Amino acid sequence: MSDKTALSGNAAMLILGLLFRRDMYGYEMLEELRSRSQNVFEMKAGTLYPLLHSLEEKGYVTVYEETAGEGTRKVRKYYHITKKGKKVFEQKRTEWDVYARAVANVLGVKNAGDDLAGALFLGGFKPIGGVL
């Protein structure tokens, strides 16, 4: 990735998240990750392909090949998320939610939703940008 130290251990979750929507081939995932994230995620091919292989090994995805079009010899490997993979994804997604909320609790959050965040705000902890 650009500046942040990479995908911070969330690469598998993101890929499974994409496959939750539909079957995709690797290169397609790289593009979709980039576009859906507004260029925040720029996963490298060297990260993705080994990751896909490991997801397959673990039984989270299955693979099948398809040619890129009629009369071409170009083969694409489509990945399909399994029932097991979906479960793992839901789990990872929940963990992410917990993690993100914990970060918010530590950093302080605007728009006091819970007492903690509210206390922080009133305590003079300056929120940034007005985003989160």
Place this chain on the structure above:
Amino acid sequence: MSDKTALSGNAAMLILGLLFRRDMYGYEMLEELRSRSQNVFEMKAGTLYPLLHSLEEKGYVTVYEETAGEGTRKVRKYYHITKKGKKVFEQKRTEWDVYARAVANVLGVKNAGDDLAGALFLGGFKPIGGVL
């Protein structure tokens, strides 16, 4: 950390976030991280102390010593965030916001029926209390 692969590269941001509030000593940070995050962050001492040293090297924090109480020989090293450190923190915090929003874009947000366009309310990314 427990299951997630660690603090996912956000350890420095979290520590600077704590020091943004007040000066603290290392051990205190470990406890505060844990409590503020409802036990999600359990940073190890072996992670924290080298990190603090590197933050000091970079000029993001300064250190001073204080005894734990009257008539004790127990010394605590208090860390104080510098102006430079505050700037870096604000930067990292913004990056985190961008990152978290990108994840939401890829995963789609819970309780927001559709693919994501609708989920990101007016490009505003629901405040944490509601979503994450």
Place this chain on the structure above:
DNA sequence: CATTTATATATAGATAATCTATATATTGTT
């Protein structure tokens, strides 16, 4: 009073995840 537990900091080495660099082959563009 001795032992254990908690507080407090520190470092070396292992582990894991991503990146960089490189490789191969096909397809589209100039």
Place this chain on the structure above:
DNA sequence: AACAATATATAGATTATCTATATATAAATG
């Protein structure tokens, strides 16, 4: 014909965190 884009792949380097270990003081427990 040459180059860029598509598509997959692997080896090695980098980096961050964890594990394990070490030291020392203070508090709690038996």
